[in-house]
Structure formats: C-alpha cells, structure tokens
Amino acid sequence: MAGTGAFGYAPAIALFPLVAFVVALTFGKYMPKRGAIAGILATAGSFLLSLWLLVTVAGGEVYHETLYEWAAGDVLTEAGSNGIEFTFGLLIDPLSALMLVIVSLVAFLVHVFSLGYMNAEGETGLPRYYAGLGLFTFSMLAFVYADNLLMAFMFFELVGLCSYLLIGFWFRTRSAPSAAKKAFLVTRFGDYFFLLGVVAIASTFGTVAFAGENSFVVAAETAIENGQTLFGFDARTWVTITALLVLGGVMGKSAQFPLHTWLPDAMEGPTTVSALIHAATMVAAGVYLVARMFGYYALSPTALTVISFVGGFTALFAATMGVVKDDIKQVLAYSTISQYGYMMLGLGVGGYVAGVFHLMNHAFFKALLFLGAGAVIVIMHHEQDMWKMGGLKDKAPITYYTFLAGALALAGIIPFSGFWSKDEVLYDALIVGLEQPVILVAYAMALIAVFFTGFYTFRMVFLTFHGEPRSETAEDPHPVGWSIKAPLIVLGILAVVAGLVNLAPLAQVLGVDITFLEHWLDGEFGSVEGLTYHAYHETVAFDEGAIGSETVTMLLGAGLSLGLALAGALTAHTLYNVPEPVRHKERLGGVRRTLEANYYQDEYQVWIAERFTLPVARMADRFDQSVIDGLVNSVSTASLFGGSRLKRVQTGLVTNYAALLVAGFIGLLLLLGTLGGWFL
Amino acid sequence: MAVEVQYYVLLSMALFSIGLFGILTRRNALLFLMSVELMLNAANINLIAFAFYHGNLTGQVFALFTMALAAAEVAIGLGILLVLYRNFRDVDVTVPTTMRW
Numbered sequence: 039m040a041g042t043g044a045f046g047y048a049p050a051i052a053l054f055p056l057v058a059f060v061v062a063l064t065f066g067k068y069m070p071k072r073g074a075i076a077g078i079l080a081t082a083g084s085f086l087l088s089l090w091l092l093v094t095v096a097g098g099e100v101y102h103e104t105l106y107e108w109a110a111g112d113v114l115t116e117a118g119s120n121g122i123e124f125t126f127g128l129l130i131d132p133l134s135a136l137m138l139v140i141v142s143l144v145a146f147l148v149h150v151f152s153l154g155y156m157n158a159e160g161e162t163g164l165p166r167y168y169a170g171l172g173l174f175t176f177s178m179l180a181f182v183y184a185d186n187l188l189m190a191f192m193f194f195e196l197v198g199l200c201s202y203l204l205i206g207f208w209f210r211t212r213s214a215p216s217a218a219k220k221a222f223l224v225t226r227f228g229d230y231f232f233l234l235g236v237v238a239i240a241s242t243f244g245t246v247a248f249a250g251e252n253s254f255v256v257a258a259e260t261a262i263e264n265g266q267t268l269f270g271f272d273a274r275t276w277v278t279i280t281a282l283l284v285l286g287g288v289m290g291k292s293a294q295f296p297l298h299t300w301l302p303d304a305m306e307g308p309t310t311v312s313a314l315i316h317a318a319t320m321v322a323a324g325v326y327l328v329a330r331m332f333g334y335y336a337l338s339p340t341a342l343t344v345i346s347f348v349g350g351f352t353a354l355f356a357a358t359m360g361v362v363k364d365d366i367k368q369v370l371a372y373s374t375i376s377q378y379g380y381m382m383l384g385l386g387v388g389g390y391v392a393g394v395f396h397l398m399n400h401a402f403f404k405a406l407l408f409l410g411a412g413a414v415i416v417i418m419h420h421e422q423d424m425w426k427m428g429g430l431k432d433k434a435p436i437t438y439y440t441f442l443a444g445a446l447a448l449a450g451i452i453p454f455s456g457f458w459s460k461d462e463v464l465y466d467a468l469i470v471g472l473e474q475p476v477i478l479v480a481y482a483m484a485l486i487a488v489f490f491t492g493f494y495t496f497r498m499v500f501l502t503f504h505g506e507p508r509s510e511t512a513e514d515p516h517p518v519g520w521s522i523k524a525p526l527i528v529l530g531i532l533a534v535v536a537g538l539v540n541l542a543p544l545a546q547v548l549g550v551d552i553t554f555l556e557h558w559l560d561g562e563f564g565s566v567e568g569l570t571y572h573a574y575h576e577t578v579a580f581d582e583g584a585i586g587s588e589t590v591t592m593l594l595g596a597g598l599s600l601g602l603a604l605a606g607a608l609t610a611h612t613l614y615n616v617p618e619p620v621r622h623k624e625r626l627g628g629v630r631r632t633l634e635a636n637y638y639q640d641e642y643q644v645w646i647a648e649r650f651t652l653p654v655a656r657m658a659d660r661f662d663q664s665v666i667d668g669l670v671n672s673v674s675t676a677s678l679f680g681g682s683r684l685k686r687v688q689t690g691l692v693t694n695y696a697a698l699l700v701a702g703f704i705g706l707l708l709l710l711g712t713l714g715g716w717f718l
Numbered sequence: 719m720a721v722e723v724q725y726y727v728l729l730s731m732a733l734f735s736i737g738l739f740g741i742l743t744r745r746n747a748l749l750f751l752m753s754v755e756l757m758l759n760a761a762n763i764n765l766i767a768f769a770f771y772h773g774n775l776t777g778q779v780f781a782l783f784t785m786a787l788a789a790a791e792v793a794i795g796l797g798i799l800l801v802l803y804r805n806f807r808d809v810d811v812t813v814p815t816t817m818r819w
Contacts, residue, residue, distance in 0.1 A: 688818055689815060689818065690814065690815030690816070690817060690818030691811065691812060691815055692741075692750065692811050693741065693742055693743075693744075693745075693811065696738075696741045696742060697742055700738065700742070
C-alpha cells in the first residue's frame, strides 16, 4: 500500500539515483557530460523530495509501511513468537528524514563538484564513474529509510560494493585496485559478524523490523522483562551478544579500531568519492545503523560501554596518526576515523541526539573539507603533498575561506558547527563518565583527541594555504570553475550555521528553548512510537553525575574542550604558520616512526593473515584437494575402469550379440527349469 | 484329416533353428536378413497352428501383424544394407566393427 501525499513519492528518493545509474551506464557514452547531467538531476530530485518529506514529518506525520513481502513462513522462534516475514518497507521518522536530506544534499553537491573535478580534467571512464555514484547514492538512501534489519543489511552490503567500485575507479594504477580490495575485505570481515547478528536476531525474536509493535526491539524488551532464557543465555546477555555482532558491521563500515585500516587506503579513489564515502554514505552508514536501532543497544549497558570505549579510543588513536601525515587527503582520512569515534562515543553513552547531531555536522564539514581538498588538488595540478603547497590563501580565496570554515568546524572552535556537536558528545560522555570509570577513560581519550584534532587540522590549513609557495605549481595555480566553487560555498555556509539547530550549552545557560534537534528527534513534531530520544533515554541504564550543578559541569566541559582545541590550533600556528615551515615531526624520533607506520596496524593484520589465516586456508585447501576430491575422483576412477573393461563385450559384430542373446536365453531356461523342477 | 499340432511345432522349431544357425554362422548381411525372415515365419507357423488347435482366430490375426512387421523390418534392413554397401563397398558384417567404440 502506498502512502499519501509526500510519502507516496518516498520510494522515488532512492529510485531516482538508480535510474541515473542505469542511464549513465547504458547511454553515458553518448551524453554531453558523460552521465553527469543524469546524476545531478536525479540527486537534485531526491534532495527536493527529501526536503518535502522533512517538511511533512515536521508537520507531525510519519510513515511506516511495508511495500513488498518477499518471504514469510511459520517458525517457532526462541522468544516464543510464531511466524517470520522478510519484507521491503519504508520507515520515515525524524531521524531518517533528516538523514535523507543530508545524504541527498551531499550526493548532489558531489555530483556538481565532479563536473569540475572529473569532467574538466578529461578523465576516461566517466560513465562508469557516474554510474557508480548513482548506485552508491541509491544504496545509501535505501539503507537510510529501510524499515527492517535485513533490508538494511542488503543495502549496507550494496554500499560496500559501490565503495569498492569507486575506490578502484583508477584501476590501471597499482595502488587503487589493492586499496579497493582492502576496503572490500576489511568491511566484509565486519559484515560477517553483522550477518550473524541479523540471523541471530531473526531466529531469536522472529522479526527484523526496526519499529512498531512487532519490532525486535520491543520483543527484546519483553523478553528481558519476562526473564526469558534465550539460547541458554539470560535474555539481557543474549541481547548484548547479538548487539555486539551487529556492531561488528558498524565497526567495519564506520572504520572503528581495529577495522579502520581500509579507510586511509581508500584515499586512492577520486577525491569526490572520498567526500561521498566519508561524509554521507559508506562510513556514515555504520553510525547511522547504531542510531537506527538505538533502542536495541539501549537495552544492553555492556554493548553501550563497548561502543563508547571503542569510540573514545578510536578518536584518540586516529587523531595521533593524523598528526604526522604529509598527504592532505590522508590527514582528512584520519580525521574522519577520529570524528566517527566521537559519534560512537556519543551514542555509546546514550547521547542519541549528540551522536546524530555530530553525524549531521560532520557530514557537512567533512564533505566541505574533502571537496576543498579536491579543489586544492585541482589547483595544484594533482599534487597532494602538503609540503609542496603553501601560500594558496591569496590565490584561491574562495577555496581558502570555505576550507577554513570546515577546518574550524572540525577542530571544534566556537561558534562553528563542529564545536556544538562535539561539545555535546563530550558533555554526555562526561556526565555518564562521572559514574562509570570505563566511560570516564573513554571521555578522557576523546578529550585528549580534541587537542590533536585542533593541531592536525590547522597544521593542514597552514601548510596548504599559508606561508610562501613551496613549489612551482603552488606559485602558478590552476584556476577552478563555478562547479567547484558553488558546492564549497553551500557547504561552507552549512559548516558555519549547522550548529544552530541544537545550541544545548546556550540553552542551558540562557534558559531559552533552542535545542531544535533534540525536540526534532524527541518526536515533538511527529515520530514513530518508541523511536524517540526520551524512549531511548529511559531505557539506557546509565546514571549521570555532575560536578557541582549541571550548568557548571557543562561549562567546565565546554571550556576544557574549547581550550584544548585552541591549544592545538595555537601549537600548529606557532610551528607551521611561518613563511618557511620545517618538518617538526623529525624531532619526535621513534614515536614518529610508529605514527607514520600507523601503529603497525597493517603489519599485524597482515601477520595474522599470513601466519594464521593462510595456513588454515591451506589446510582446508589440502583437505579439499585430497579427501573430498580424492573421494569423488576414486568413485569416478572406479567407474571409468569398470567401463573400459566392460566395453570390450561390445565387439561390433552382430553375430556375437546374437550368440550372447541365445546363450543368455538358454541359460535363463536352464535356470528356470532347474528351479521349477522340470528336469526331475 | 488334420495334422497333429506337435508336427507343426516341430516344423517351426526346425525353421527357427535354421534361421538361428544362419545368423550365428553367416557373415553376409543379406543372409542375416533371410535368416531373420525364417525365424519370424517359424513364429508365424506356431501362432497359426495353435490358433487352429484352440479353434479361435487370435493367433491368425497376430500372424498377419507379424507379416506386416516383417515387411517393415525388411524395408529398413535393406536400407541399412544399402548404406552399409555404399560406405564399406561390402555387405560383410565383420567389416563395420570399426564403428563400435
């Protein structure tokens, strides 16, 4: 059954980019911009429809409808419910409506930017590129408004496939295909656990729906209340186990430690693709999934603690690596890992609004920074080493100022968007941390990461734009067109003002009601039953503490993080904002080597693969080759041998056949006669 | 004066044995066909003799069918013979054994 009004058009949001994918793939070669126009129109259409949906949801309507049922059956599940259905359906509530707008906007801007970044540079294989972008956008949009876990999983996988295709876009180089394969395999490793989680949830509760009376969240809640035993575990323990299994997929896609290694390598793809992956699609999918099924995670304090600890650790871990990178895209890659760590921390401590808020702001400022980096790369004639840049400030003012806005947001400097959301994440972590030592550790790590974030962000800005030009290309930059500038300006404005939607600290101090996002996610405009911030907040079993009063705690936390961010930025200013900056990281000695080698994460993963997985695989192969194949081969050898002996009976001489026939007949007669007693 | 049925059976046995002997000893495909005809007719004699003995017509009717069948068989058999001759320039059945496997 289709919905009415705006909701009737909801499927089109995802289908537009799918059409663009087909069009770009089949007719891209013959089209004037090689498929770009189709992609731009499709994503613009998706964006407008998403906006319409957002307005409709703001008007108090939500939409939760099953569109297609592709399998149903009777089964007695562990939690005692009968029957299971696998469906495609849409769930449009405040969260997904917001995310649809973000994804379609970023995808639209990336398409426009691609005109300047890919078309103007005369790349080959553009139809393939635009087809990939279309499919990528389609999968992400469909993932965002999926109403059940299985559908989400399918599109989650499709997102992974698209990232593989796009990271490996320049497949003629040596590094791009290998980076694409790495991204695919590492995220697939996580997705393996996700799949196990989906199966576990489906077989336990007999439903995979996110929302409504029949959702697995409600079923899990009931099971815990009734003190049921599921698969030999206490209900809460089993929920924790399944939640952590699903978290495996999240950690792979959102590049959380230890599955983050694919993301920096993914910089081999075109910069526009990096912007799309980091801001709105692939990496955001992981965190979005946690937010989507937050009610389920909220049931398990253990899972939440794991999320927050992994998040806090990843935030610090990635930030330290970002400090020593020379490639502008590498710095951004590590900042992405770090920022997603913050989101995980925010969600892990029950700060649903904070996590989603940071997800939104990050989408804008990270898309801005990546597109800005893309602009810089165009300006620098495809040079990515920051030590060869410098002094671009005056030559490319629009790129500089928009990039600066993004950098300030990333570093978390007041009043840019990143400050408000990061501060909210840290505040939520702090108040829970005061009661939970483990989370306090996670908070401390995230807090220290703020300093490093400020440092590497401004190191990047200063090295790229300030000082004297350090190469010939930096002295004579390549001009950039409107298709590059326009998306930068749009995102630059958003990076500055997006924080306005939830000024929680100001609301606290001034006592005015300006936390719009919180109200939005709280379902004050309209929501699906059970999917509100309040419902989640009641489920989360964390106590919250405060230093003095709430306001004091909040001001203290905000002051601390702002101070650290400014300290980081100032350190970068003193070290690198000079006409002729030098490589200060030489002074770090052994630490530098560790950091540049990314803490030997790749090395140990390769070591595990070579020392453990490979021998196991070899053994399995040997078993397959010798035992299984041996069995099959021996059967066939026996019949082959038997056949080759037996065929000699066929002489080709009719006389022989007739003789055998007669002999057989006589033999049969004799036999029957003997048995029948004729000869007695 | 009716002939006893066992004489018919003996005649048919003799005919059949002659046919079988032909098939087992000859190498000429044409003689094969003739031998097969002999065996068929041995069966026919049996059928008619027993029809006469039992006093109904079933056996005779079957004998008619067998004759029709024999005619068809000869037609196909001669066809095969022609092809055999065309390919091997001979109607000796030991020559086409090269076609076995």
